[in-house]
Amino acid sequence: MTPFLAVDWGTTNLRGWRIGREGDAEAEVELPLGVSRLAGQTTAECFAKAVRPALGGEGLPALLCGMVGSNLGWRTAPYLPCPAQARDLLQHLVTVEDVPAPVRIVPGLSCKGLGGLPDVMRGEETHIIGWLALDLARQKGSHLICHPGTHSKWVRIIGGSITHFATAMTGELFDVLRKASVIGMGSVDNDIPEFGEGLKAAGDGGALSVRLFSTRARVVTGEADRNRAPSFLSGLLIGSEIAALVRMMDVQEGETIHIVGAPRLAELYGIGVRRSGRDTSIEDGEKTVLSGLKLLVELGALNDA
Amino acid sequence: MTPFLAVDWGTTNLRGWRIGREGDAEAEVELPLGVSRLAGQTTAECFAKAVRPALGGEGLPALLCGMVGSNLGWRTAPYLPCPAQARDLLQHLVTVEDVPAPVRIVPGLSCKGLGGLPDVMRGEETHIIGWLALDLARQKGSHLICHPGTHSKWVRIIGGSITHFATAMTGELFDVLRKASVIGMGSVDNDIPEFGEGLKAAGDGGALSVRLFSTRARVVTGEADRNRAPSFLSGLLIGSEIAALVRMMDVQEGETIHIVGAPRLAELYGIGVRRSGRDTSIEDGEKTVLSGLKLLVELGALNDA
Numbered sequence: 001m002t003p004f005l006a007v008d009w010g011t012t013n014l015r016g017w018r019i020g021r022e023g024d025a026e027a028e029v030e031l032p033l034g035v036s037r038l039a040g041q042t043t044a045e046c047f048a049k050a051v052r053p054a055l056g057g058e059g060l061p062a063l064l065c066g067m068v069g070s071n072l073g074w075r076t077a078p079y080l081p082c083p084a085q086a087r088d089l090l091q092h093l094v095t096v097e098d099v100p101a102p103v104r105i106v107p108g109l110s111c112k113g114l115g116g117l118p119d120v121m122r123g124e125e126t127h128i129i130g131w132l133a134l135d136l137a138r139q140k141g142s143h144l145i146c147h148p149g150t151h152s153k154w155v156r157i158i159g160g161s162i163t164h165f166a167t168a169m170t171g172e173l174f175d176v177l178r179k180a181s182v183i184g185m186g187s188v189d190n191d192i193p194e195f196g197e198g199l200k201a202a203g204d205g206g207a208l209s210v211r212l213f214s215t216r217a218r219v220v221t222g223e224a225d226r227n228r229a230p231s232f233l234s235g236l237l238i239g240s241e242i243a244a245l246v247r248m249m250d251v252q253e254g255e256t257i258h259i260v261g262a263p264r265l266a267e268l269y270g271i272g273v274r275r276s277g278r279d280t281s282i283e284d285g286e287k288t289v290l291s292g293l294k295l296l297v298e299l300g301a302l303n304d305a
Numbered sequence: 306m307t308p309f310l311a312v313d314w315g316t317t318n319l320r321g322w323r324i325g326r327e328g329d330a331e332a333e334v335e336l337p338l339g340v341s342r343l344a345g346q347t348t349a350e351c352f353a354k355a356v357r358p359a360l361g362g363e364g365l366p367a368l369l370c371g372m373v374g375s376n377l378g379w380r381t382a383p384y385l386p387c388p389a390q391a392r393d394l395l396q397h398l399v400t401v402e403d404v405p406a407p408v409r410i411v412p413g414l415s416c417k418g419l420g421g422l423p424d425v426m427r428g429e430e431t432h433i434i435g436w437l438a439l440d441l442a443r444q445k446g447s448h449l450i451c452h453p454g455t456h457s458k459w460v461r462i463i464g465g466s467i468t469h470f471a472t473a474m475t476g477e478l479f480d481v482l483r484k485a486s487v488i489g490m491g492s493v494d495n496d497i498p499e500f501g502e503g504l505k506a507a508g509d510g511g512a513l514s515v516r517l518f519s520t521r522a523r524v525v526t527g528e529a530d531r532n533r534a535p536s537f538l539s540g541l542l543i544g545s546e547i548a549a550l551v552r553m554m555d556v557q558e559g560e561t562i563h564i565v566g567a568p569r570l571a572e573l574y575g576i577g578v579r580r581s582g583r584d585t586s587i588e589d590g591e592k593t594v595l596s597g598l599k600l601l602v603e604l605g606a607l608n609d610a
Contacts, residue, residue: 070525071525079525079526110522110526113515113519113522114508114512114515114516114519115505115506115508115516117506117516117519117522117523118519118522118523118526118528119518119519119522120521120522120525120526151518166515167515167518167522168512168514168515168518169514169515169517169518170514172486173514173517175485176481176482176484176485176486177481179481179485180480180481180484180485181477181481200420201420201422203419203420205511205512206510206511206549207419207473207510207549207550207553208513208514208545209473209474209475209478209513209542209545209546209549210418210419210471210472210473210474210549210550210553211419211420211422212474212478213424213456213472213473213474214418214419214422214423214424216425217415217418217422217423217424217425217472218422218423220375220376220384220425221384221415221423221425223423237514240513240514241514244511244512244514244515245512245515248512248515
């Protein structure tokens with residue numbers, strides 16, 4: 001295949017790889033330079049001075065996905081309406097002008113969600129087409145992917161096309177409550193029994209703002225240890241997400257929920273999903289995003305670059 | 306009645322009054338010296354140096370309610386289990402030792418809430434008994450009070466006794482999301498049409514973490530104005546609370562929801578409750594907390610002080 005630089009450029013972080021002729025990652029870099037953390041540099045400067053030198057391969061074209069295509073990023077790529085598939089992304093790549101070697105950005109997706117409210121994604125679409133490309137059998141039938149994170153995405157795929165999705169602000173709620181809440185929490189966030197108590201406390205996922213207060217009430221009444229409250233909160237938020245989204249995304253009895261993400265978080269979601277009585281498969285997010293970017297390049301994303 | 310100092314001492318603020326022989330407030334003070342904001346002073350120092358001098362009435366006994374009775378406060382007062390009424394609070398007042406003039410603190414309440422999880426209140430119990438004392442007819446029958454705030458309380462009263470309650474962390478969620486969220490929000494939080502859109506977007510109150518993301522998605526898709534996002538968020542959170550709590554507290558068709566709180570917030574909740582098809586009454590929180598503290602003093606709270 002065409003050698004190229006693959007970059008997953010998010011809000012807080014970026015990861016890049018140099019992909020060789022055989023499709024192997026020949027170099028790799030991870031930097032805390034998400035589009036909201038550029039510390040005065042432009043995206044272009046950051047790419048030229050930090051990303052390219054770290055990956056080598058001068059003059060290679062680059063394919064980027066994630067928040068780098070938002071209005072905080074390098075160029076604004078559109079949100080394509082669902083249903084959408086890999087070829088739609090390919091047709092709406094955005095080309096960055098005025099760079100020494102070609103750079104293109106993958107567009108995001110939008111859909112109408114709960115109560116007609118809009119929903120959007122940027123970056124996850126590349127994971128999804130990458131997940132589909134990892135196994136030809138996935139091109140057929142209906143699949144449900146859960147991509148946990150700051151803004152978790154639950155995505156329905158039918159016949160190789162993303163038909164709709166929903167976002168839960170779970171990771172962000174955890175972060176802001178942990179940092180800023182008067183709930184008053186300790187430091188332990190990997191206590192699996194407390195995480196399990198949180199999953200149980202999530203119930204049917206309703207009345208979240210009421211259940212959240214129990215994180216505090218359990219501590220002040222002496223029923224729980226303050227230090228382990230973050231583990232309880234994590235279970236409560238993840239359990240609420242799973243309960244609400246399984247219903248919202250019409251997950252069928254016996255249907256497997258495919259979790260795509262960073263291994264530690266994917267594992268926690270796996271525990272939650274299995275306790276809710278569904279099967280899971282887990283795929284590492286690094287593998288799926290690389291698979292998606294390579295698929296787009298194989299389909300011609302950088303052909304005339 | 307016995308002249309005394311009445312103090313509602315919360316987490317971020319305190320309000321105090323000097324109550325005269327006729328039950329009138331002869332002096333009043335409001336200070337940003339909640340128990341989490343004492344800036345190195347002890348509660349005792351703050352009371353002696355800031356509260357007493359501001360109110361005058363040297364040597365008068367004082368009755369305090371709120372977070373001043375928590376482990377962050379002056380003395381830890383217990384959480385009495387529900388059902389509970391004014392006489393129960395009276396029997397469990399906590400006396401502060403080593404002060405030149407008598408000081409007593411009203412205990413809080415606890416109950417078993419959603420899914421058997423514990424719930425607690427401190428300060429609101431005094432509003433509730435005060436609300437009951439404002440009208441003798443309220444001692445009979447069943448009433449539902451909504452006390453909005455950082456941690457909103459919904460309280461069921463039957464035959465003059467608080468039988469159970471639930472807390473929604475609505476105000477705190479609004480604050481932490483507004484300050485710390487990557488939702489990215491503007492500054493306008495009093496736009497009533499956007500607030501109404503938020504109320505509508507709350508739907509049945511379920512899947513809150515999904516609905517919250519729409520605050521952002523509406524802006525990035527151009528459907529809404531970023532500057533007015535706080536008003537939308539406020540409506541979304543308040544609407545979700547009302548939908549969830551009306552169900553959880555078994556509010557009957559045609560039952561009036563009695564809102565007790567600061568006028569501006571009470572008004573927003575009033576809009577939300579009326580749009581959900583229920584009647585409201587609104588009582589100013591200053592009036593109810595003073596009524597509660599005076600009731601306890603009339604029942605003998607400071608008799609042997």
